[in-house]
Amino acid sequence: MILPIVAYGDAVLKKEADDVGQEFQGLDELVNNMWETMYQADGVGLAAPQVGLSLRIFVCDGTPFAEGEKGDASCLDFKRVMINPVIFDESEERSQMEEGCLSIPGIREAVERPETISVEYYNEKWELKEERLSGLAARIVQHENDHLDGVLITDHVNPMRRRLLHGKLRDITQGKVPVDYRMKKV
Numbered sequence: 001m002i003l004p005i006v007a008y009g010d011a012v013l014k015k016e017a018d019d020v021g022q023e024f025q026g027l028d029e030l031v032n033n034m035w036e037t038m039y040q041a042d043g044v045g046l047a048a049p050q051v052g053l054s055l056r057i058f059v060c061d062g063t064p065f066a067e068g069e070k071g072d073a074s075c076l077d078f079k080r081v082m083i084n085p086v087i088f089d090e091s092e093e094r095s096q097m098e099e100g101c102l103s104i105p106g107i108r109e110a111v112e113r114p115e116t117i118s119v120e121y122y123n124e125k126w127e128l129k130e131e132r133l134s135g136l137a138a139r140i141v142q143h144e145n146d147h148l149d150g151v152l153i154t155d156h157v158n159p160m161r162r163r164l165l166h167g168k169l170r171d172i173t174q175g176k177v178p179v180d181y182r183m184k185k186v
Contacts, residue, residue, distance in 0.1 A: 001033050001036065002033070002036050002037050002040050002181075002182060003033050003034070003037045003051040003052075003182070004051070004052075004182040004183055004184040005037065005041060005046075005050055005051060005102050005103060005181060005182065005183050005184065006049070006050055006051065006052050006103055006183075006184050007103060007172055007173060007175065007183050007184060007185055007186055008103055008104045008152070008154075008169055008172045008173055008186075009169070009172070009173030009186040010052070010103075010184070010186050012049050012052055012053075012054055013049055013050070013103060013147070013150065013152060014150045014152075015049070015054050015150050016148070016149055016150050017047075017048065017049055017054045017055050017056045017147075017148045017149075017150075018054055018055060018056065019056050019084050020055050020056055020057050020083050020084055022126055024055075027124065028124070030048070030053070030057070031057075031059065031081055031124050033051070034046050034048070034051065034057075034058075034059045035059055035061075037051060037181075037182075038059055038061070038102075039061075040181055041102050041179075041180070041181035042180075042181075043102045044060060044061055044062055044064060044065065044140055045058060045059065045060035045061075045140050045143060045144040046058060046059055046060075046102065046144070047144045047145075047147035047148055048147075048148075049147050049148065049150075050102060050103050050147060052184065056083065056084045056085070056148045057081070057082065057083045057084075057148075058081075058082055058085075058144035058145070058147065058148065059080070059081050059082075060078070060079070060080055060082070060140045060141065060144055061078070061079040061080075062074070062075030062078040062079075062136055062137050062140050063075055063076065063077065063078060063079060065136045066078070072135050072136040072137075073135070074133065074134055074135035074136055074137040074138070075135070075136050075137050075140075078137045078140075080121075080123070080141075081123055081124040082119070082121040082122075082123070082141070082144070082145075083121060083122040083123070083124070083126075084121060084122055085119050085120070085121035085141070085145055085148070086119065086120045086121070087117050087118070087119050087141070087142065087145055088117075088118050088119075088120070089117065089118040089132075090114035090116070090117050091114045091115050091116035091117070091134075092114075093114070093115040093116065094112050094113060094114055094115060095112070095113065095115050095139075096110050096111065096112040096113075097110065097111065097113075097139060098110050098111075099111045099139070099143055099153050100153075101143075101152065101153050102181070103152070104152065104153065104154065104169070104172060105172065105177050105179045105183075106168065106172070106177050107153075107154075107165060107168055107169075107172075109153045109154065109156065109157050109161070109165075110157075111143075111153055111156040111157075112156070113138070113139055113142050113143075114138070114142070115134055115135070115138065116132065116133065116134040116138055117132075117133055117134075117138045117141065117142060118130065118131065118132050118133075119131055119133060119141055119145075154169065173185070173186045174186075
């Protein structure tokens, strides 16, 4: 089932999400719904807070970034469900790239992030995994993990830039931005 994506301004996007317990009922359905919602919206990642659930889970599929002549090899077969992820061992090497967000349509902002990270998480089968990621795969995980901590791409920009975005952000909050997917207004 395609879920509505929560628009910028909703309090759930600024809240630190709760851990998901193994006894959580409906995990398979939630994961399937998140995949369906993400793909329908042409996203590469979707965190539970973006569908109104304050839970530490996200799905991501970076494989579209691996395609083509200038594809990023870090995204080859990079499709994951991450439950209760913990990022650690961030590299000192950082890179900056424009990022977008399904909850903030029409806005892309340059965000600086560590180039390489390690992440520990449970997959949808409750198997504990640990991976060392770099490139776009690392960026996708950091972006989605930010959602679990109540951090948005707009929190990474300087206050002056945020003020310049104020009108666009207000329009998103009020549902005045056209999107090709279901969106829940504030």
